[in-house]
Amino acid sequence: MILTNKAFSGFSVNDIKKAKSFYQDKLGMEVTDGPMGVMELHINKDSKILVYPKPTHSPASYTVLNFPVDNIDQAVDELSSKGIRFIQYGGEIETDEKGIFRGGGPLIAWFEDPAGNILSVIESPERGM
Template structure:
C-alpha cells in the first residue's frame, strides 16, 4: 500500500473570486489564494479542500462538502441572514421543512449552493 501524509478533496468552480468571498466571508473558513491554481480552504484541524477554476465547470449534483454544526436551526438562520438559500430541495423523496432542513433521514441536514452551484450542507452533529 502506498503512504500518504494528508489526503484532501477538491472540486471546481467557474469564478474563483466569488468562491473566495463565499468560503472566506460567508462560511468563515481560512482561505489561501494560490495564484494561477485556485484556493486552499482550511476546514479546521488538518483538513482542507482545494477549489480550482474550470472554464467548462458543471456544478456537482451531489454534496461536495458537509459542515458539522452543533445546532442546525442556528446555522441555517445564520446562513439565511447572509443571503444563502437553504430551501433548495422540494420533492417527496427529500422532504425539507420551510427552512430547508431535512429532519427525517438521520441527523438534521440542510443543503445550499455555493456561487458555482455546487451542493454544500450543514449537518447537526453532537
C-alpha cells in the same frame, strides 16, 4: 496500497473570485490563494480543500462539502441572514420551510455556492463525522 497519512479533496468552480468571497465572507472560512490560480479552504490546521478554476465547470449533482454543526436551526438561521438560500427538496428527502431535512437520521440542510456546487450543514450527535 497508497502509503500516506494525509489526503485532501478538491472541486472546481467557474469563478474563483466569487468563490473566494462566498467562502470567506458568507461562510467565514479561512481562505488562502494557492499555486496556479487555485484557492485553499482551511478546515483546521492540518486539513485543507483545494478549489480550482475550471472554465468548463459543471456543478456536481451531489454534496461536495458538509459542515457539521451543533445546532442546525441556528446554523440555517445565521446563513440565511447572510443571504444564503437553502434548497427545497420533496419526496424521500423532503425539507421543511427552512430547508432542513428532518425525516430520520441526521438533520441536514443543503445550499449552493456561487458555482452551483451543493454544500450542507449537518447536525449529528457525532460531530466528528
